[in-house]
Amino acid sequence: MNNTHIFAGIRVLIIEDEALVSMMLEEFLEQIGCRTMGTASRLDEAISKARSLQLDMALLDVNLAGEASFPVAEILTARDIPFIFVTGYGPLGLPADMRHIPILPKPFQMAQLVDAMRMAAY
Amino acid sequence: MVAIPFSLPSPTSRAPRLLVTVVIGFAVALLALGTLLAQSDEPSRPAVTAGEAAVLLTLATALFAASIWANRKIQRDIDAKFHRLERFMQAFGQTQGMLRSLDGRIVFWGIGAERLYGYCEKEALGKDGVELLYTRCQTSLEDINSALVRDGEWQGELTRRHKDGRDIHIVSKWSLSRGEAGEPEVVIEVSHDITSIKLAERQLHQTNALLRAILETAPGLIYAKDIEGRIILANVTMLDLIDRPWSDVDGRTDMEFLNSNSQARTVMANDRRIMDRARTEEFEEVISHEGNHPRIWSSTKAPLRAADGKVIGLVGVSVEITERKRIEERLQLMVNELNHRVKNTLATVQAIASQTLRGGDPIVRQNLERRLMALAAAHDVLTRENWEGAGIDDVVTGALAPFGEGGDYRFAVSGPSLRLLPRAALALAMALHELTTNALKYGALSMPNGQVAINWQVVEGAKPLLRLTWTESGGPPVAAPSRRGFGVRLIERSLAQDFGGEASVIFDRPAGIIATIEAPLADVAASIEVTPFAQAGTK
DSSP: OOTTSTTTTOEEEEEOSOHHHHHHHHHHHHHTTOEEEEEEOSHHHHHHHHHHSOOSEEEEESEETTEEOHHHHHHHHHTTOOEEEEESSOGGGSOGGGTTSOEEESSOOHHHHHHHHHHHHO | OOOOOSOOOOSSOHHHHHHHHHHHHHHHHHHHHHHHHHHOOOTTSOOOOHHHHHHHHHHHHHHHHHHHHHHHHHHHHHHHHHHHHHHHHHHHHHTTEEEEETTSBEEEEOHHHHHHHOOOHHHHTTSBHHHHTTOBOSSOHHHHHHHHHHHSEEEEEEEEEOTTSOEEEEEEEEEEEEOTTSOEEEEEEEEEEOHHHHHHHHHHHHHHHHHHHHHHHOSSEEEEEETTSOEEEEOHHHHHHHTOOHHHHTTOOHHHHOSOHHHHHHHHHHHHHHHHHTOOEEEEEEEOOTTSOOEEEEEEEEEEEOTTSOEEEEEEEEEEOHHHHHHHHHHHHHHHHHHHHHHHHHHHHHHHHHHHTTTSOHHHHHHHHHHHHHHHHHHHHHHHTTTSOEEHHHHHHHHHGGGGGGOGGGEEEEOOOOEEOHHHHHHHHHHHHHHHHHHHHTSGGGSTTOEEEEEEEEEOSSSOEEEEEEEEESSOOOOOOSSOOHHHHHHHHHHHHHHSSEEEEEEETTTEEEEEEEEEHHHHBOOOOOOTTOSTTOO
């Protein structure tokens, strides 16, 4: 565990319907010392966790088993929790009012994940 | 000399003729008397003296001379009048006129008639005009003749036949000339050739019929508007669409007959632009109708010009593309979905690899990850271009981007712009990735001053070739590896297959690696096509 990283210790929610990708994200986060507070692969689950968990950051897949995750984005925005979209779509796949949210395009490397998180945090 | 075969009005008046007769008679009487007196031998009566006879003779001679003078003067009068008449007839002859007797025989045939019908005077005189000229008229000739006798004149259109066999259309005015006793004597005919006018008329009629047929059968909307945007023409399809009769549309603007004011404003603004710029444009227009979905039209509008070139309105054709747009949108949605799936799959593959190689050689894991990223980057370029191809510069720049941190100056990229087919774009991106990775580890880019020149060109010929070269310089001395690595094999095999050409990687000692890729241009480059709707107003 890397406790010297700038994101060391922050609490993160992973919302991603692809189990393997979700696991990889968890592993990446672990490497930089983040605490994964929970994972969600379905919209309802994502909504409830986004509402209830104590979070510093969220990674949000745009497409959750065919459903757009924008309601989750709204909850996170309302709670003032920074988040990034993890998506295979480009920025044009996003509603106009969410195009300023950082995007982590799939597939991604660790460096890109950290870059996106940094953009969301500041 | 024109023939004047009918009786001319008396060339001399009655008074001079009487005078001449009297003078001549008087002179003859005097001569007879003088002669008689001179020959008398009767003794009872004194003979006329020689003096008296001389006086009588002189008087007679004078009278005779006077009569000759008078006669000549009359002749001069007649000549002058004939001359004037002749000139008049010549002038009349120029007007494509002719004269004919009541029974139809041609009695005067001028140069104009010859020019019009092709027959010379000799061929025409005395002939029946109707027969010779094959005269046809919508009114019967009997009716014309009776009208002529009743009204003194007739005017109308006739068809006649030229000597060379072609039909001539004429408009003719016939006047009846009467004799001194008022009896019909001769018909004066003045004609004008209207064949070319008739022909133009027929062509106009045909053009109109054709235009009407097009207007009524064309599946799209066809319309014309004046400079104020008022409808001056609309075909049945258009009237059906707006569900109004022509009388409700004629002279009205879109504001008055379209349901949506905002749509009408847009349409009229489009029209205004075309008339102001005096330029043809093609664009999409949306028209909604009560209770129906909005319909999308592809409109082509062109300025309508007067004979002097001034724009006086516009003509337009609109074809419905609602269904096409719907299919296009669905297709776009599917392409987006597919792109999304491809990227997700790549991410999953990456995740699988990451889990599988956990705890293994970090270099191997990194190599795999980078290759996946290169593949994804090439996909990005193609996705942006809707999988229709990708600019070769975009592909090259995209492939080099992850390595650009050391400064782009280490890459010298040059070549003409060219669109690559998707397959070729992916193969090239992967090849460049391998070359760059190799150069970073073992080649020019492993040294601070190392550089790579990437150059491509089209080699013209019967089958033009695309040739791309990768030339490393400033690197460490290179030696061909004992076993060709995956990267080199990927370049050589994948490019050969996907480029349909040849690729070779040369370990040129000591300069550095030189890679050459050559492929038939037709197999790798997308032809540059301008889609017909990529104009104003479209996406």
